[in-house]
Each structure stands twice: as C-alpha cells, then as structure tokens.
Amino acid sequence: MSILEVRALTKSFGSLVALDRVDLKLAEGEILGIIGPNGAGKSTLFNLIAGLERPSAGAVYYRGAAISGLTTDAVCRLGITKTFQIPQLFPRMSVLENVFVAGLYGKGVSLGPARYQAETWLEFVGLADKAAAAAETLSLPERRRLDLARVLATDARVLLLDENMAGLNQREVAASVALLRQVRDRGRSLMVIEHIMRAIADLADRVLVLNYGEKIAEGRPRDVMRDPAVIKAYLGEAYT
Ligand SMILES: Nc1ncnc2c1ncn2[C@@H]1O[C@H](COP(=O)(O)OP(=O)(O)OP(=O)(O)O)[C@@H](O)[C@H]1O
Ligand SMILES: [Mg+2]
Incomplete structure (x- = not known):
C-alpha cells in the first residue's frame, strides 16, 4: 500500500x-x-x-x-x-534547542527523550559541533541541515x-543528496x-x-x- x-x-x-x-x-x-x-x-x-x-x-x-x-x-x-510547517526557527536559541522544540511539536514526546533525540539528529546531519551556537550564526548550508534535523525530530514518516x-x-548539493538517501534508508x-x-x-x-x-x-x-x-x-x- x-x-x-x-x-x-x-x-x-x-x-x-x-x-x-x-x-x-x-x-x-x-x-x-x-x-x-x-x-x-x-x-x-x-x-x-x-x-x-x-x-x-x-x-x-x-x-x-x-x-x-x-x-x-x-x-x-x-x-x-513539511520543512516550514514546524514553527519558525528561533534565531537566538541554540541549534540544539531548535531541534528539541521541533521534537516536542511533533509526536509530543517528553522532555528527556526529546533532548536525547535532538542530539542524535544533530549528529546525523553533521551539526553536533554547532549544538550550542545560536541558530542565527549558521551558514546557509548549515541552516538547511538544521531544517532537516528539525523535520526528522518530529518523527515524520513522510x-x-x-x-x-x-x-x-x-559540493553542498552532492552532500545533501547523500544525506537525503540516508534519511530514506532510515525508513522515511x-x-x-x-x-x-x-x-x-x-x-x-x-x-x-x-x-x-x-x-x-x-x-x-x-x-x-x-x-x-x-x-x-x-x-x-x-x-x-
Ligand atoms: N495563497 C495564494 N493566493 C493566491 N494565489 C496563490 C496563492 N498561493 C499560490 N498562488 C498562485 O498559485 C500558483 C501556484 O503557486 P505555487 O507557489 O504552488 O507554485 P510553485 O510551483 O511552487 O512555484 P515556484 O517554483 O516559484 O516556487 C501561482 O500562480 C501562485 O501565484
Ligand atoms: Mg514553490
């Protein structure tokens, strides 16, 4: 089906x-x-x-x-x-908090697991080293990766x-294609x-x-x- x-x-x-x-x-x-x-x-x-x-x-x-x-x-x-369906990115909040908030919005998981999952998704999209940075300091390709981490944090299947x-x-497009293939391999x-x-x-x-x-x-x-x-x-x- x-x-x-x-x-x-x-x-x-x-x-x-x-x-x-x-x-x-x-x-x-x-x-x-x-x-x-x-x-x-x-x-x-x-x-x-x-x-x-x-x-x-x-x-x-x-x-x-x-x-x-x-x-x-x-x-x-x-x-x-959909990417922009999640409430707007919070520019002053940290990268990790932005993913965390998206996770709470999705399936309504509790705080502990949401935080752990946010860290896991940040690592997956290659932004773990930026976790504490304010979202507004990210470059465009990093912003796109953050968008993806936020969508994944909602536990979306589609x-x-x-x-x-x-x-x-x-080069960034090729990296993005590779990343989206991995997203699919994780059952999306x-x-x-x-x-x-x-x-x-x-x-x-x-x-x-x-x-x-x-x-x-x-x-x-x-x-x-x-x-x-x-x-x-x-x-x-x-x-x-
Ligand atoms: N809320 C709206 N009110 C009135 N017209 C709209 C609205 N949203 C979209 N349209 C019109 O509907 C048509 C389709 O728009 P849509 O944004 O879906 O196109 P698109 O394929 O995404 O284009 P693009 O590649 O430029 O993003 C366009 O003519 C657009 O002006
Ligand atoms: Mg369009």
Whole structure:
C-alpha cells in the first residue's frame, strides 16, 4: 500500500486553478521528485498535503485514511511534515534547542527523550559541533541541515522538502543528496521539490512534472527528462 496518496487534488485561488486534479502515489521508502516551472503548483501541492491550505476538490490519504481537512498540527502528529510547517526557527536559541522544540511539536514526546533525540539528529546531519551556537550564526548550508534535523525530530514518516537545496553550491548539493538517501534508508518516504536537475536525477526514484497546475509527466528521472512535453514546458527554459 502507498504511504501517501493524492486523488484529483484541486486548488483554486479565485479564477486561478493552482492545482488541477492531480493524482499521485508515494510508496513507503520512495523518493519522489516534484519539478516544474515557477508557479506550476508545486508548493501548493505540499501546502494541501500538509494541511496548510484546504483543497477545493479531491483528497489526500495517509496509509489509506483520508486526511484532507485536518489541521497542520494533526497532520504533523500523524507523521507528515513539511520543512516550514514546524514553527519558525528561533534565531537566538541554540541549534540544539531548535531541534528539541521541533521534537516536542511533533509526536509530543517528553522532555528527556526529546533532548536525547535532538542530539542524535544533530549528529546525523553533521551539526553536533554547532549544538550550542545560536541558530542565527549558521551558514546557509548549515541552516538547511538544521531544517532537516528539525523535520526528522518530529518523527515524520513522510518528509516534504520544498527547495531545500536552493542556493547551495555543487559540493553542498552532492552532500545533501547523500544525506537525503540516508534519511530514506532510515525508513522515511520523501517528496522533494527541486529546481536543480542534477540533484533530482541523482536522488529521485520517480519524478512528477507539474505545469500550470496539471501533471504533464511522471516516471523515472531519465525518461521524464527526455519527454518532449517536459522539455518544452520546463527543461528547455531551465537549461538555456
Ligand atoms: N495563497 C495564494 N493566493 C493566491 N494565489 C496563490 C496563492 N498561493 C499560490 N498562488 C498562485 O498559485 C500558483 C501556484 O503557486 P505555487 O507557489 O504552488 O507554485 P510553485 O510551483 O511552487 O512555484 P515556484 O517554483 O516559484 O516556487 C501561482 O500562480 C501562485 O501565484
Ligand atoms: Mg514553490
């Protein structure tokens, strides 16, 4: 069974149809890439799944149960977390405290275990030596790692990552791809919105392409990236 399924999911903002009857399935342990031009509806898709927006039509299922209409807190406690769904990063608080707070927000674990888990996740993302530093002192790649540690601390089973690699250099992107593979190996399922095609090609098992709210292609990265409709709508523009 899919861990997450979306059926005919639709979102209109006035006369604009930001997401138009999109279907998708996410298998357990899968990494699904979401690509498409600016304004294609990628972030809207995540907002609907995470409970930040209500669908105009269609439904979202988690382990077979309908979850559309639940609040973002309820969705997070079920095990689906989007990076910016957790309360904002606290710039003056330490890196460790930021992860710790995210852990309390997720499954509501008690203080002792939350602290231990926060330390474990910081180590996992390679930020253990920054635990005591104020979050605001981190570099961009470190901030991204902290975001990931915070999502993991909520004990999410499905992670929705929206352009988590934006602004990283090639070496940092490669490190991020390797880290996300390890996240998957720890039993997580991932949906990843990304404009960096090399990262998507290296990371995703499957890719779904949105254009003007519609799904225009879905399949293995190498096949999707050769699809004339995808090149016309997106890649041609991205590669020029
Ligand atoms: N709250 C909102 N109110 C009105 N229009 C919105 C709202 N959120 C998104 N839109 C519109 O819906 C469309 C899809 O936006 P969305 O942010 O999902 O695109 P995206 O694929 O994430 O783009 P990008 O690659 O630039 O992040 C856009 O035309 C956007 O302007
Ligand atoms: Mg977006």
